[in-house]
Amino acid sequence: MYRNLRKIWRGNGSIGLIIYDSPTFCLCIEKMNNLESSSNSTESVKSNGFTVLELLVALSVTAVLAGLLLTISVQILNTQRQSALELETNQIAQFVLDRIQEDLQCALFRNDGNAWMEISIRHPLNPDWQDPENPNLAKPDMVRNLWAKESIPSSTIEGGKLEDARFGKTSTWLRFFTQAPDFDIDSNNSGGARAIGYQIIRHGITSSPSSSQRYHLFRSDVSEKNTFVRGYNLTDYSENPHQDENANTLRLSSRIKLPIISDPTQVTAFSLATNIVDFGVRAYAMDFNNSYGSAVLTQLFPTTETDAEHSFRSKRSPKPIDEEGRFPDCVDVMIRVLSSEGAKILERYEKGLVKKTNDLSNEDYWWELVEKHSEVFIRRIKIYGQGI
Numbered sequence: 001m002y003r004n005l006r007k008i009w010r011g012n013g014s015i016g017l018i019i020y021d022s023p024t025f026c027l028c029i030e031k032m033n034n035l036e037s038s039s040n041s042t043e044s045v046k047s048n049g050f051t052v053l054e055l056l057v058a059l060s061v062t063a064v065l066a067g068l069l070l071t072i073s074v075q076i077l078n079t080q081r082q083s084a085l086e087l088e089t090n091q092i093a094q095f096v097l098d099r100i101q102e103d104l105q106c107a108l109f110r111n112d113g114n115a116w117m118e119i120s121i122r123h124p125l126n127p128d129w130q131d132p133e134n135p136n137l138a139k140p141d142m143v144r145n146l147w148a149k150e151s152i153p154s155s156t157i158e159g160g161k162l163e164d165a166r167f168g169k170t171s172t173w174l175r176f177f178t179q180a181p182d183f184d185i186d187s188n189n190s191g192g193a194r195a196i197g198y199q200i201i202r203h204g205i206t207s208s209p210s211s212s213q214r215y216h217l218f219r220s221d222v223s224e225k226n227t228f229v230r231g232y233n234l235t236d237y238s239e240n241p242h243q244d245e246n247a248n249t250l251r252l253s254s255r256i257k258l259p260i261i262s263d264p265t266q267v268t269a270f271s272l273a274t275n276i277v278d279f280g281v282r283a284y285a286m287d288f289n290n291s292y293g294s295a296v297l298t299q300l301f302p303t304t305e306t307d308a309e310h311s312f313r314s315k316r317s318p319k320p321i322d323e324e325g326r327f328p329d330c331v332d333v334m335i336r337v338l339s340s341e342g343a344k345i346l347e348r349y350e351k352g353l354v355k356k357t358n359d360l361s362n363e364d365y366w367w368e369l370v371e372k373h374s375e376v377f378i379r380r381i382k383i384y385g386q387g388i
Contacts, residue, residue: 090375104331125169146165
């Protein structure tokens with residue numbers, strides 16, 4: 001009976017069954033082998049796919065990486081834009097301060113009782129100044145931190161850093177005589193004295209009524225001949241400009257007060273730079289007669305008196321130090337340059353197209369917009385000119 005027994009080996013070498021060597025038992029073994037082969041094939045197919053959990057993990061990792069790449073890209077674009085705006089304002093400031101420095105370093109005076117330098121704040125609005133239609137949205141007439149702390153004799157007067165100063169709606173109006181090289185390449189550059197003026201005026205880029213309005217820093221440069229004819233007393237230039245002069249002729253003495261050309265087909269004359277929203281100076285006298293053996297700066301302008309216009313007029317010799325109207329020895333110049341992007345935002349606000357996003361007053365919100373989109377540049381300039 002057992003002579004037909006046979007060992008059936010599985011694939012791993014172990015004994016699976018011992019059966020009779022008969023057709024019936026062989027058929028059973030074949031069916032069992034087919035079932036095992038089918039099970040192994042199903043497991044192989046399952047092992048080649050992804051589970052739902054695996055897909056969710058993959059999607060989560062992909063989303064995190066995409067978010068990181070997007071954040072990095074946005075930061076790179078913002079940095080590039082900010083760098084471009086800073087480069088723009090730096091170039092404007094460098095050009096403006098270089099021009100002012102060249103003029104001031106060659107400033108001159110004479111001890112003849114005439115006004116050889118005049119500086120004023122809160123002076124009357126220039127006739128060409130163009131305010132927004134809504135006066136509540138115009139540049140505020142805010143004055144603060146005009147004095148350096150070390151120059152204040154009384155603790156009741158507010159002082160501070162020049163970069164935090166406010167020089168009013170019209171900013172500083174600076175006038176003086178200089179022997180600096182002439183800006184006009186067609187001039188002879190003979191070294192004669194010329195009247196120079198700097199002031200901010202809100203005006204269109206051109207004289208056209210539809211032109212976009214910007215804050216311009218105007219540089220008025222009277223020719224040597226017209227300066228000689230008009231005389232060397234800035235009070236006459238400021239208070240009595242020649243109204244009978246040809247308004248469309250450049251480099252007249254009246255340009256010290258009225259620098260803009262009235263012809264609408266011409267670009268505004270003498271506009272040194274656009275988007276200068278504040279311009280201020282501090283003038284100092286240098287006293288070398290002290291026990292420390294070094295110079296001590298005494299602030300001449302703005303004065304610490306509560307003068308509504310904060311005006312300064314130099315009409316005397318530079319000595320002694322306490323003499324009224326002394327010609328300054330050095331000047332700190334401050335300009336606040338608005339970026340081109342900030343200029344568009346400010347223009348929209350002044351047109352009433354941008355609403356306030358907080359509870360600040362109109363004046364404070366105007367300055368908040370300006371501070372967010374502008375930079376302040378300061379330079380100390382030594383005046384080397386001597387009395388004549």
